[in-house]
Amino acid sequence: MDIMRTNTALLLSMVLMKGYAAVDPVAWSLSPKTGFPQVNPGETTSVVYTLTVNPRFPRPVVLHTQFNKIGGTFAITDTCNNVTVKPGGNCQVTIRFTATDATPSSIQMNYEYNNNVIRLSRLNTSVTDNQSNVMGTISNLPAEFTLSNPEQQPVFTVTYTNKGSASVTGYAGTPAGTNLLSAAPESVATVSVVAGGNSCGKSNNPITLAPGASCSISGRLTPHAVGNLIVAGLFTFNNGNNTVNPTGKTKVVENQPDVVGDITNLPAQFTLSNPEQQPIFKVTYTNNGSTSITGYAGNMAGTNLLSATPESVATVSVVPDGNNCGTVNGPITLAPGKNCSISGQLTPHAVGNLKVAGLFTYNNGANTVNPTENTQVVNGSGQCKLLGSVNIPFHNPTYQYSDNVLQFKFTNSCTTAVTLGAVTFPPTGPSATVTPADQYDGCSNVTLAANDSCTVLVSVIPQTTGSLTVSATVTADSNQVVVPATTTVQSPGYTHKVTFINQCPFAVWYGVSQPSGSVDPTPNPSPLAYFLSPQVDGNLSASKSITIQGSYNGQFFPRTGCSLKGSSFICATGDCASGSNAQCPSGTVYEPYTRIEETFTANTQGGYDIALINGASIPAELKGLGPQTSLSSSPAAPYVCSGAGAPIQAQYSPFTPQYPPPPPPQGPKNPPATPLGNCPWQYTAPMSSPLFNFVTNGTTVTDCSTCPALSSVCGLAFETTPAAGNIVLACGNLIGYWTINQLCSGNVTYKGANPAMNPSAVFNCNSPISNYSSQSYPAGTTAYSLYACVPNGASLDSCYNNTNTTCCGARDWNDGTYLTWQTQQSYFQNPDWVNGGSGSGKLTLSPTPLESIQWLKEACPTAYSYPFDDHAGTFNCDSSDPQQQNHVNMDFEIVFCPGGVIGDLSQNP
Structure with a gap:
């Protein structure tokens, strides 16, 4: 019974983490975002938490709140505790702090819903005695800039803010009128005030800053030599009795060449x-x-x-x-x-x-x-040698529990053909899970013509630290060829670090959304800060890392085909309306793109998934750097710390799932040794319709027959920019895939000249469901409602644990043609969702709702294909496993095009 409870707890933690795909049930925001403003003794300040239930969540949520206070006097007005909030609704908690002295105080709020406890970051108070109440900060200072080719002269800004309760009079620089800005040593760079860039006054013309007011002064750096540099500002106030002297560090470097060759x-x-x-x-x-x-x-x-x-x-x-x-x-x-x-x-x-x-x-x-x-x-020895190389090596650095998809290449440089045997991958060194896959093996038992080559992939997940070698070994016409790949495995830091790795043959810029309560921690944002250079055969993959402080409840995503146009950084995929610094200003990202979702708080390991519901761009894998669970009887066990979107899944054996009562309907009795399905990232669209192809706008057309067959693909493209939201039929490079869920959502508008290619008409998006079904649905239910599983009252909610005939979804991907394991079996299916309609004399949706997602699941079985795909798409590095008790701040790796896999996408997005 204890085992069953543990297994059930693990399953429930997986299920409850995401009751609705790509929907965070309860989001929070804080005003002001930075927490309690600084106050003087005797003053009162406040913050307001707003808890909002996602309007797409299918049911009301009962909220509970708790508080942990240290120090000073806090007064709480709570309209959330023990309150039921409907989807789209919200409630607020106001916390007031009254400062009695300068003693540090803090408060932490936790909220709970559906057995989930969200622990928010502790808020600290700041009390000043009014002696030094001006704060200085430096912004837009690059981490480095170049001396020549080209010379860069960056402009930075120093801002002074009056944090006190009384006005102050002061000026930039010294009483002598010097040192408004400084750079040391001057042999490395000098600084000058930008013309018209000083609103902070001078000693002969001071300014008055009211409480909360700010002034700024901008400076331009001119480099003279390579070296480290300290940049500083100076603000003098209170008749020269007080100063504030903010500093920042940068360095001058030799310019790296624009073009590199390998x-x-x-x-x-x-x-x-x-x-x-x-x-x-x-x-x-x-x-x-x-x-x-x-x-x-x-x-x-x-x-x-x-x-x-x-x-x-x-x-x-x-x-x-x-x-x-x-x-x-x-x-x-x-x-x-x-x-x-x-x-x-x-x-x-x-x-x-x-x-x-x-x-x-x-x-x-x-x-x-x-x-x-x-x-x-x-001189030769009479036998021709097969040449071998490591095209994609281990990640650098290589972490314990990371999924390294290595790519080996064999080339026949001889003038005659050579026959290969089976490729094997014997490891030496620390323990590692080494998994090949037939679908990614183009070398075993093949005959290579003269100057021909082949590639093979293998997944290597190190289980311990130390020096590790995995060798691709093959016999070629009785001669053995051994190609070693070597690395040193190190332990993760477990600080909620997220590492982005690019193994695509083209550049990728990673993106970070900033929903309410989450912040992009990328230091010194710029196009270069997010840039990951293309994978070059034999070279280490480009990588960059960020560390999430506190809670995160949002998404990461790949951006391709990006360039700076004026003051906007515009991308062909994953565009987020960013400015010149390439940082996404809000949670808005224009679909389609491959959605990479992650949720954790300051002291939890985190849940994660890949979602294709609203379309896809490049392949991606997201994996928590933790071990597999030892709870092998839990149906959710394979989803613990595995790779969402992985092209090669590791074995999990023995796996003997025991579903909690009530028992599910008939399902597979013997899961395979590798229960999770590999992602081939190959898409076969329903009806072979070009409307599912997401292409660049090379040439706008009215008919696909005018597209050059070999040089372009026919599909739907953004007419101008993704932000405009207008789409047309075009010939261009294939950069991703649309889904009916996105095309019918109203987020894009068809502007093509041929109305017969309008996806809204082709897929009957707005047609009443009564045209296709004899069942009774609420008024306003359309074909799109069925395609997208949009709940309306009791209708179109999940078919899992639901026998309502108008429910939605619940496809058993581990039954029939096996795609992947899932944590629960369905109890019922809506015939309209499966067959595209029901009842005599009714029309039939084409493709059917099931067909409209089946191709997505076949492209990546471990990604969400529709909103209720939780049982075959939710991953979690769960702390309930004894092996992971100490890994409370799990690190993650996101690999773009793992192993170089790009499917049929263009290599020139």
Whole structure:
């Protein structure tokens, strides 16, 4: 019985964490956002918490509140405790603090609903004695700026705010009128006040700051040498008796080149004869700058696209159709984050050492990048060697419990075909869960033609720390080839750190939404701060981390095809109406995109999921860095600390689920050793309709037949920007997928010239449900209501534990054609949702609501495909497992295009 209680508790914690997909039942906000304002002794200040029930949540919520007070006098007006709040409704808690002296005081509020306890961050009070009541802060100071190529002269701002209860008179700088701003040492950089940028006065013209008022002074830095720099402001007040002297740190660095070059797939050696090898290598150029550049492979004379020296050892030629980096007569433009490549083939002539080089010229010949690598030509041994390489290595750093999807590549550089055996992955070192997958193995038991290659993926999850090696091992025509991937595994810090890793062949900018009560902790926001450079074969994946302080109840997301246009940072996918600093100003993100959701408080490990309900962009995996649960009889066990969206799921065995009473209907009796389904991230849209394709607006069309078959995809594109919300039929690059849930939501408006391609008409979004069903639904119920599972009274609520004939959803993904395990089986299904309608003489929805989500679940079985998909999409690193008792601030990793998987998406979003 104790075991059953534990299992039931774990299951319930998973279920209750998300009773409704992509819906946070109760959100909170604080006014002022920063907490209690500073006060003087004898004064009173207050804050107001607002608790809001999500209007999409299907039922009222009963709220309970608790408080923990330390120190001073607090008065609480609480309209939330023991109150039932309807969806869309809210209640408020007002906390007043009266300062009796300067003794530190604090208060913490907790609220509870549906057995969930949300512990909010403790609020500290600040009491001043009025001796130093002006606060200074420095903003917009970059972490570093460049000395040259180009020289940067950043502008920063110093703000002074009167936090006291009485007015103060003062000025920027000293009584002598100097040191309004300073930079030390001046040998590194000097500072000047921006013209018209001082509202804080001078010693000969002071200002008066009323309580709560602010002034500012802006400065421009001019760099002179590389080095560290301290920037400071100075404000003098109270007749020179008081000063405030805020400081900030930055540094001047040498400019990194806009374009970087890498050479990959070049063997350490190749043979002159017996047999002769003619290896093919690739040079990749990536624009890591913030603006587009125009350039080409080779020099201004049109030569030296590739070179090999000395030519007496080997010569090089460009592979036919292997150059997409342009020529002097046909240059290309590389947008920020984009890359190009040129492939070359070596022909050996003599034994010896060889230097291979590429050349890319840009900025009208003013700049070049010239990557080089060494190899050697040797005499052969009579047998042709299969070349192996690690295209995508371990994460850097590699954390315990992280999911590293390694990509190995084998290349036949010989002039004859070679046959491979099965690829295996023996590990050495610390314990690790190593899982291959047939669907990602293009090498086992295949025959590679001359100069052909193949790739294979394997998931490696380290279970302990230390030096770890996993080798891809294969036999090629009786010769064994071993390709090792090595790393050092370290323990996570468990500080609620979220690490973003990009393994896509294109640039990605990570995004952080800022719903009420959550803050984007990205330091010094800028387009470069969010930028993750493209994955280059053989190189470490780009990564950046942020640490969440306190609670977080929101989402992360990938942004692609981004550029700075005026004062706006606009993206093709994941656009969030950001300004020039690329930070998302609110919780608004324009769909479709791959939604990555996470919820935790200051002292919980966190629940998480991937959601495709409103569309998808690039593949993504989110995993908590904790171990699998040992509670193997819980139906929710496979979802504990596993990878949502993972292309390869690890085994969980033995898995003997015991559902809590009442027992579910007939379901699979023997779950597979790998209960969670792998995500292939391949989409097969219903009816093969182009309306599900999300494309760039290359050319607006009225009919898909006019799209060039090989160079573009027909689909729906934003007419201008995502923020405008207007869509048209277009030919362009495939960058994601629309869903009926999004197309019918009213968030986008079709502006195409062909009304027959209007998704609202094609999918009958606004048609009354009575056209399709003989069942009784509330007035106003439409086809969209059924597609999106929008509850209306007792109708269209979840079919789990519900026998109402007009309920919604409840597909058993672990029955029939097995897709993935789920934590609960359904008890009933609405025939209208499954079949698209019911009753004689009624029309039928096409696709049916079930068909409208089935393709999403097949693309990623562990992602939400519809609102009630909780039982096959909710993950949690739960602290109820004895193995995880100490991991209360779980760290997470988000990998974009894990293992380089992008499905059918364009490599040029």
